[in-house]
Amino acid sequence: MTSLPALLLLALGLTLAEAQLRLYNLRASDLPSDLLGTSDGYVQVYSGSTYLGKTAVRKNDPDPWWEEEFQHFKAKEGDELKLEVYDQDLLFHDLVGVCQRQMKLGTHTHDCYLEKGGVLTYTYTLDDINQ
Template sequence: MASCISLSVGLLFLCMLAGIHGATVKIWGLHARGLVGDPTTHPDAYVKVSCGTISGGMTEFRRDEDDPSWRSQFTLEGVKAGTPLTLEVWDKDLNFDDHLGTCTIPLTYGTHTNKSCYVRTGGTLYYSYTYSY
């Protein structure tokens, strides 16, 4: 009985630590289909990755591609429970980059592959992620 109680207390403590220190989010498999950029050119698309105030960085841009794929993988540490994953799709330009759309994804634990979201200006962004402690 005492070992059962100490095990329960230990598990509770580990769960509390995980909530305090946050979880790890890994993002990979970013690609898009049917992106729409400026009226006269194909988009030079790239993706910015973040979870709340934690920036994961961004992909390289793909010149003149409506259906770009990126090899980039991102790992974000210390993500607090309830913080959504944000994927912003941009079109690189000479002066000011154009924001094509933002995908805000509520995270659920586990590995999720080949997920998708619609990009505001047209097209679909695909991604995979793992959310774990």
């Protein structure tokens, strides 16, 4: 969903300023167990329609912390940040939950309650590179 100020800028033929996104400090708590035991969690990261990558799989850990950081140099304020949390299994990777939020300038830490249980906590910084 686009914000009203963004629509006004687009209507005037202007573009939103590009920004630098840094996503870090991804951690989860109380990820649900599956039939084979505790969760083998990982996270896939998207900025707008751009796939930024995924974390390593943390095996047998209901409270994983991921060291990876993700950066995107063409992010825009108002773009959607999407984090998909999965449990890796032998045949299928079960989607535990999706966190989606429109990005704002500055540094923000959020807790996201996952559909199948557990909480994903993450921090992102969105800096205006045109300042």
